[in-house]
Amino acid sequence: MNDKNTTGTEAWNETEETGRIKVAEAGFETPQSREVSKATIARLPLYLRFLQEENSKGKTHIPSEALARSVSVSPVLVRKDLAAVAATPGVPRKGFATVRLIADIEKFLGYDNLSDAIIVGAGGLGKAFLGYEGFKNNGLNIVAAFDCDEKIIGERISDKPVYAMEELESFVQKHMIRIGIIAVPKAAAQSVLDKMVGAGIRAVWNFAPAPLIAPKGVVLKTEDLAASLAILAGELCRVREN
Amino acid sequence: MNDKNTTGTEAWNETEETGRIKVAEAGFETPQSREVSKATIARLPLYLRFLQEENSKGKTHIPSEALARSVSVSPVLVRKDLAAVAATPGVPRKGFATVRLIADIEKFLGYDNLSDAIIVGAGGLGKAFLGYEGFKNNGLNIVAAFDCDEKIIGERISDKPVYAMEELESFVQKHMIRIGIIAVPKAAAQSVLDKMVGAGIRAVWNFAPAPLIAPKGVVLKTEDLAASLAILAGELCRVREN
DNA sequence: ATTTTATCGATAAAAAATTATCAATTTGGC
DNA sequence: GCCAAATTGATAATTTTTTATCGATAAAAT
Helix, strand or coil: CCCCCCCCCCCCCCCCCCEECCCCCCCCCCCCCCCCEHHHHHHHHHHHHHHHHHHHHCCCEEEEHHHHHHHHHHHHHHHHHHHCCCCCCCCCCEEEEEEHHHHHHHHHHHHHCCCEEEECCCCCHHHHHHHHHCCCCCCEEEEEEEEECCCCCCCEEEEEEEEHHHHHHHHHHHHHHCCEEEEECCCHHHHHHHHHHHHHHHHHHHHCCCCCCCCCCCEEEEECHHHHHHHHHHHHHHHCCC | CCCCCCCCCCCCCCCCCCCEEECCCCCCCCCCCCCCEEEHHHHHHHHHHHHHHHHHHHEEEEEEHHHHHHHHCCCHHHHHHHHCCCCCCECCEEEEEHHHHHHHHHHHHHCCCCEEEEEECCCCCHHHHHHHHCCCCCCCCEEEEEEEECCCCCEECEEEEEEHHHHHHHHHHHHCCEEEECCHHHHHHHHHHHHHHHHHHCEEEEEECCCCCCCCCEEEECCCCHCCCHHHHHHHHHHHHC
16 A cells, blocks of 8 residues: 555655565564564564573563563563563463573574674764673674774774775675675765765764665664653653752 | 552552663753653763764754764654753754754753762772763763772772761762762672661662662662673664574 | 463554635625 | 645554463462
């Protein structure tokens, strides 16, 4: 009915924001290639964390209610999310098998097959990413950084090499990199994006506070810390007025 | 039989995820203290960026459709968002007055009256935040950092002082800080949160990849970079299969 | 072995968010 | 001053997401 009219009527959602994600056909256990909402996907890593925590405490089963409380949503929603994503069904009177569920979620999120990525910009934010402990277990493997600052080219940051911008294209092509992270000042962001796309990168995670334009077919996600902040600040107001 | 056992009625959404935010009564122009959804609030900063961009190009008016395209969302939704938030009505045949709209949104988001905040953890991520250019104009003013690493205590990072953890409580109380940012390793996060809350902080922005527990009345937002990443990776999959 | 009970999963209902439609309005040109 | 074009804003329709209800089921208790 609606659906990728592309050029016809409406033209919004070009590179982003399709809202639903089709489970790759290659999956095995995954129920039947269902569509899963972004909201659900955003909750998955939160479930995961809690599950890992509980697993390390020796809990073999977790009821949906415990999960629910840890993420501040209703138990029913947890069950619905899991039904859409996990192969393992829950068992009455006990809950979900911790390790199986962890495996299912990690698989769904693609944490099992690491994706290599590069980062451009080895300044403050870039350096932080290169050392961020959270990525190790989350399917993202940053293999190199690129920068135009002569002083740091050739060095290693958190054990990752820093190359000159000129080497980006050949490196990306040689290693078949598909994911790029932008951590440069606002003014340079668009040109970095263009360079990445030209080299063959298909998904870009942008941390520069600038609205970028990506060609069709390239996934661009601009991480908006200001947006998150706004929500936090808003809630703070709400709390303040008791 | 049913759930909602535990304590009394429902217990989920304690510290977060209320979903709607009441506009502070103190507002002047804001239509009539309406409720605005989180989804709307998350779009606001994106509108803002585009508006500032266009404003600097000299455009005095922006139609909802241009805004819509820049954020990849429908024009109707833009108008609905703005109706909920902006005092200035759009003008037929021209669009919304750029500068007025910018002012309205900034005011709504609280970017006009800066909130002071502290950050705990002056390692990689913390350093990045201390220097992040995006905060300057977004209502957040990081005034000091705290760390337990003797080597950096007493120094200045991006012109902000670094203090010892012991000084946190007195500093927070003296300066009446209400917002805290956590940028420490996972293992230390909960204890930092507790310390912050004990000192009087009411809203916490957590960047450690750990599920924390905050007492009721404290707003806790755990920024989940892994979750964002999952969404990006998912979309990449989708794109890959053409 | 039977009963009890906690927990799931499916279905239905409700609420929320987004999109479609269209009359109303204001600008800009004639 | 009048007409046409563009754009808003309000209302209605649709879709999506979340919550509620309840029978089914399997573990634990008796």
